[in-house]
Amino acid sequence: MTEIKSAISIGIQLGRDVEPSLLGCHRLGAKGKSNDEIWNGPYSNDSFPEYAEDIEAGGDAAPSFSMMSEVARSLQITLVGGSISERSGNKLYNTCCVFGSDGKLKGKHRKIHLFDIDIPGKITFKESKTLTAGLDLTVVDTDVGRIGIGICYDIRFQELAMLYAARGAHLLCYPGAFNMTTGPLHWELLQRARAADNQVFGTLLCWILLFYRSSLFMLPI
């Protein structure tokens, strides 16, 4: 529980009569929470297989998944569970689970756009070395509204946000782990653009250690 609670870094209150600001959410007691990308282990191709969980099996085969379910149930909150590495058959995915306030899994998003980058002298990382890309859009109806889910680099593609907005999403949630090369260029820009362009609320959660800033909550203005 402690691990999960420490990973939960933002609260979201979508009640129409409440100022939907980050501080306001914490003060008023948020009904929905989220955490960040691959929070259950180191962010490396070596570690993805080691920490991968079998979400479909659940229980001891998916300890982080099970803990999130328990957190959502015991706190009676909607929980956008950041992302963890998932093993399904012989494939690995970067996967975000969304839990209802009863602790049940309401939706699961596998990162569609894997982050392969090679900027000499800056950053080289290829998620596609170990991970498989998801194929499906993920819209989840929750107690705090209809949420469209993306993971980190998914935010780079405006079409995904447009499709979510067209499907009636109130909130777009992109758990992320940006780096210091593309982070300063894109992290705030893309989240603000997605919220303003599609007139939805937006939130993007990031790792802090070695990565860029922490969290952001966007109003659709």
Next chain:
Amino acid sequence: MTEIKSAISIGIQLGRDVEPSLLGCHRLGAKGKSNDEIWNGPYSNDSFPEYAEDIEAGGDAAPSFSMMSEVARSLQITLVGGSISERSGNKLYNTCCVFGSDGKLKGKHRKIHLFDIDIPGKITFKESKTLTAGLDLTVVDTDVGRIGIGICYDIRFQELAMLYAARGAHLLCYPGAFNMTTGPLHWELLQRARAADNQVFGTLLCWILLFYRSSLFMLPI
């Protein structure tokens, strides 16, 4: 000539072997230039009819249009002519003319998204009181590349930029006249987002007096 030259506030150099920065453009001698929205008269519904020009008739019926053509020809530049109020039959448009380096009109964009705003205590303005919305997208092939044209509030709509990018535009140019209510929220954000999302160069020109900042040149990063 003096009026036109003073209105030209940005130079654009799209040569692939030249750093496409604003200062670099001026230093190296830009091949393309642009100016801002409704630069030929006051920005008001009272003034739009008074300053409107018959572009199709040309000559003395369109003095700003004719001057821009002469500037483009004499300087041998591509000129994105900001916008002027245009009279066509019994209708008025907010119109951007693009001239080739021979002074000939290469394309004409009529503002598609008229800016009607009513924020009590902040700003109220309704372009639709006097102006008619344009219906067509405008992509122009010029000596400096393929340019997609929008006018000010047209930038608010991501679909227009996506269509221009899909049609092969290298540069999006949005002459604008932002205000101090929506300007700080949208002016830089939207231009950066359009350039980054669609991997095109972008420029947005603004009036300075009473309005928000002056000009911006965006790289597609």
